Amino acid sequence: MNVASHTASSAGGAAPIIELVALNRTYRTEEVEVRAVRDVSLTIERGEFVAIMGASGSGKSTLMNVLGCLDRPTSGEYRLAGRNVAELERSELALLRNRKIGFVFQSFNLLARTSALENVELPLLYSVPLVPQRERRARATRTLESVGLAARMQHVPSRLSGGQQQRVAIARALVTAPELLLADEPTGNLDSRTSIDIMGLLQAQNDAGLTVVMVTHELDIAAYCKRIVVMRDGEIIRDEANAERRSAAAERAALDAAEQQARLA
Ligand SMILES: Nc1ncnc2c1ncn2[C@@H]1O[C@H](COP(=O)(O)OP(=O)(O)OP(=O)(O)O)[C@@H](O)[C@H]1O
Numbered sequence: 083m084n085v086a087s088h089t090a091s092s093a094g095g096a097a098p099i100i101e102l103v104a105l106n107r108t109y110r111t112e113e114v115e116v117r118a119v120r121d122v123s124l125t126i127e128r129g130e131f132v133a134i135m136g137a138s139g140s141g142k143s144t145l146m147n148v149l150g151c152l153d154r155p156t157s158g159e160y161r162l163a164g165r166n167v168a169e170l171e172r173s174e175l176a177l178l179r180n181r182k183i184g185f186v187f188q189s190f191n192l193l194a195r196t197s198a199l200e201n202v203e204l205p206l207l208y209s210v211p212l213v214p215q216r217e218r219r220a221r222a223t224r225t226l227e228s229v230g231l232a233a234r235m236q237h238v239p240s241r242l243s244g245g246q247q248q249r250v251a252i253a254r255a256l257v258t259a260p261e262l263l264l265a266d267e268p269t270g271n272l273d274s275r276t277s278i279d280i281m282g283l284l285q286a287q288n289d290a291g292l293t294v295v296m297v298t299h300e301l302d303i304a305a306y307c308k309r310i311v312v313m314r315d316g317e318i319i320r321d322e323a324n325a326e327r328r329s330a331a332a333e334r335a336a337l338d339a340a341e342q343q344a345r346l347a
């Protein structure tokens with residue numbers, strides 16, 4: 083079960099990063115059966131920036147958990163970078179996930195008594211091959227700098243604002259240099275200005291080659307993405323390119339200029 087040899091068989095990176103074929107995820111409890119994801123077929127190529135929208139309970143998080151290999155489909159196929167995840171053993175899947183995917187949870191999931199820096203170092207502890215301690219620290223530091231948190235690295239999460247905690251969560255997802263970033267409501271509970279900054283960060287990462295799939299309730303936020311997928315009752319009911327994409331960097335610059343002008347007036 084050598085991951086390197088499997089990877090070589092799909093060399094060239096020609097396979098889409100995500101390929102779902104007739105995928106279902108059904109939750110079964112004693113009384114009921116919930117078909118949270120129904121017969122979803124979806125292909126996402128490298129370099130895409132996809133928003134997943136839909137009402138509460140439409141299956142967005144269920145789909146994201148499958149995409150992130152945190153959960154397995156009930157039926158159907160999921161190919162991650164050309165590899166059918168159903169055929170992988172637990173340890174192989176864990177390795178593939180660690181290498182390929184960064185996951186941002188809606189609730190941040192940061193360790194409370196642990197500094198921002200140590201939170202971001204954490205995924206590197208599970209990397210194969212092993213990343214030496216000094217290298218872990220250096221990479222975590224660089225990643226936190228890249229999300230604008232150079233001055234806050236020693237703070238524990240409770241001493242950071244919501245937007246800053248969200249950035250730590252994003253840095254933690256990016257520190258392993260994944261190919262795919264999955265983010266469940268990365269701007270949930272943030273004010274509009276902080277949301278622009280977070281979307282600017284994601285757009286910059288996407289411009290640099292990262293594939294991004296994110297869940298959002300807000301059309302305003304989906305407007306920063308390149309493609310919008312809408313779910314209803316577990317199914318994809320719409321899937322369209324976003325022709326009029328917003329640019330967070332441009333909006334941020336305009337906001338700053340307007341403020342400067344107001345100060346001078
Ligand atoms: N662990 C579970 N066991 C049973 N049913 C579940 C479980 N998790 C989710 N569901 C059900 O599956 C459906 C889809 O839930 P999911 O969390 O994927 O929705 P969502 O689109 O992410 O909603 P929200 O916008 O509120 O986060 C819902 O009907 C939900 O009640």
Ligand SMILES: [Mg+2]
Nearest residue numbers: 142143144266
């Ligand atoms: Mg959800």
